Amino acid sequence: MSVFIKLKSGLLSVPIALFTMSFILNSCKQTQPVRKNPNIIIIYADDLGYGDLSCYGAKAFSTPNIDSLANHGIRFTDAHCSASTCTPSRFALLTGSYAFRNNAAILPGDAPLIINPKKETIASMLKKAGYATGVIGKWHLGLGNGKPDWNNSISPGPLEIGFDYSFLIPATPDRVPTVFVENHHVVNLDKQDPIAINYDKRIGNDHIGLEHPEMLKMQADSQHSGTIVDGISRIGFMKGGHKAYWKDEDFNTVLNEKAKAFISENKKQPFFLYYALPNIHVPRVANAKFAGLSGLGPRGDEILEMDWMVGELMGTLKNLGIEDNTLVIFSSDNGPILDDGYADKAVQLLGNHKPAGMYKGGKYSAYEGGTRVPTITFWPNRIKPAESDALFSQVDFYASLASLVGNKEDIAPGTAPDSEDMLKVMIGKSKTGRKQLVEEAFTMSLRSGDWKYIAPFKGETPSWLKNKAVPTGLQASPQLYNLLDDPTESHNLAEQYPNNLEKLSKSLRDIMKQKENLANK
Incomplete structure (x- = not known):
């Protein structure tokens, strides 16, 4: 038996079995369920000010990849990190709790983990919702229970607070230890050259900046004149671990390759990536292909490098066909700083560029320039291009993302105590933000x-x-x-x-x- 299909050229006879099978296959394709929960990526810049991007008014250079997120997403004009320094902001973002509740302050490089593994984080909350979770980049929330033993397994850390995978700059680029930590171990560590660090006194025989300024790529203040690594003196003293030392110029490629690998390995399931860029924290040493491009010195060059890193990441999402099902959040951990310990001519080459835009202050400051930071949300076909003046904070990411994945009602008492559900604000369904903000x-x-x-x-x-x-x-x-x-x-x-x-x-x-x-x- 056959059925007749009407075409412009006449009737076409098709066997009914073939027609039925084709109808079933097409029906299945059309009704195949779209994955409920989107991938989530938080791209977290470091020391990036409100006016440091061309989509926020910068004229000295262009940041086309981040601009593209803003032009096709929501560009917020009154969104804030929770503190004007890095460790407190990172604590608040991941826990939904203001940092003052935990006395969280700027940490040395050998501090213990300041997030209690018994408490929920964004990562553990999303993991319960079926997400693969990863953190790549600058950590600065402490590792271990006391002074970390860098030569053995280092825990607790990200894996104990909800992350499945971690690849870290343990503290900051200007602090020892100057090594990467992958999951629980230092990368490329030679056990015959064990690591030791000290923030109180000099250890080892490596040169330090105070004694050998002629060895430095850039001069530094006394606070940043400890052990010299890669031609840059750091905060603190370190001996051993020489084969594990990073090269600052390679941050862009090393971290991006890790981020792209994590995305590729988890493309078939919902994933959460907290990508904490070291840009534009000191020491500012951009890769050679970006050096000199901005006209504003190393600080401007690192902004261009950061923009390239974002573009590469977005290109990976497109190539894997998962961009449409990925919510991307871009922001910064605090406002800008020019002279932060190294003579990189950030002040001298500033010109008419205004890192904090019209706002007063910057990093370390109680004024608006300290916490009002560039913030963009991007989600193709779900977020319509817009500008929003809604008041909200990164401390709200916890409750908002819990709402997104249907876990809002499961937040236990005492968990994320300061986080408010701002999901509608984040995806452009509302411009009614917070009434109050710390x-x-x-x-x-x-x-x-x-x-x-x-x-x-x-x-x-x-x-x-x-x-x-x-x-x-x-x-x-x-x-x-x-x-x-x-x-x-x-x-x-x-x-x-x-x-x-x-x-x-x-x-x-x-x-x-x-x-x-x-x-x-």
């Missing part, structure tokens, strides 16, 4: 709508911070600004609006007194 620096600040309160600073400014030439906001008296009228925080209104001052001061005190929400007790 900003951490060496003092605390509170945003409430257009108002911002900066608490008085009662401590002593660290000596190394006094040399940074950045407005810190560390004042003995309270500060109050209306950012709608005064986005540059130039006019302190504390005396004119005492009621507003007291209201915001009380709100901040109440938030900090919520002991039941401590995430690591």
Whole structure:
């Protein structure tokens, strides 16, 4: 028996069995379920300011790959990291808890893990939802239970807080140890040349910057004048592990290859990749193919290198056919800094470039330039191109991603205590952001709508911070600004609006007194 199919040229006789099989196959193809949960990638830049990208107003150079994310996604104008320094922001992002609840501060390179393995993280939450989880790049959240033994298995670390795979710069590029750690072990370690590090006194016979400045690619301040590795003196002292030393110029290729491999190996299942770029943290030593391209010196060159890294990653998603099912979040861990210990001419070659855009301050600062950072969400066919002025924080990633994968109701009491569900904001379904937002620096600040309160600073400014030439906001008296009228925080209104001052001061005190929400007790 046959059926007749009407064509423009006439009727075509087709055996019914063949027609039926074709109909079934086509029906199956059309109704094949699309995977429910998307891949999630957080690309986390380091020390990148609000005005450091061409999609955020930079004129000195172009960042076409990141611009493409912004042009086809949502570009946020009032999104914040939770602190103006790296370790606290990273802690808050992964745990959904403000860093002050755990007394998280900038860590030395031999610090223990500061995230309690018994507590949930974004990685462990997504792992429960069926995700493969990986972290690649700068860590700076500590490793081990005490002083890490770099010559043996190093744990606990990322694998104990929800990640299936890790490839790390253990602390920062300017701190020892200057080696990569993959999962629990130092990469390329020669056991006949064991590693030892010390942050209090010199160890070993390797040259140090204070004694041999002629060996350096760039001069450094006294804080950064410890052991010389790859022609750069670092914070701290190190001996051994010479075959495991990294080359700063190779960060872009080494880290990108690891990231692309993780994506390729997990393309058939939902995956979460926390890709923490070292760019543009000091020491700024871009790969040779980017050196000199920006006209702004090594700092600008590393921004161009970072943009290339993002482009390569996005190209991998396209080539694997998974870009449409991947949510990409791009942001930075704190605001910009120019002179941060090395003589790389970041100040001298700045020209008219404004790393923080119109905003005051930068890294280490309580002003807006410290935490207001470039933030972009990109998800083809799910996120429509837009600009959003919604107020939200990276501490909200936890609850928002839990909502995305259907795990919001499973968040246990005490987990992610400061995280709010901003999923609709992140994917462009709403522009209603937070009502209040904490900003951490060496003092605390509170945003409430257009108002911002900066608490008085009662401590002593660290000596190394006094040399940074950045407005810190560390004042003995309270500060109050209306950012709608005064986005540059130039006019302190504390005396004119005492009621507003007291209201915001009380709100901040109440938030900090919520002991039941401590995430690591």
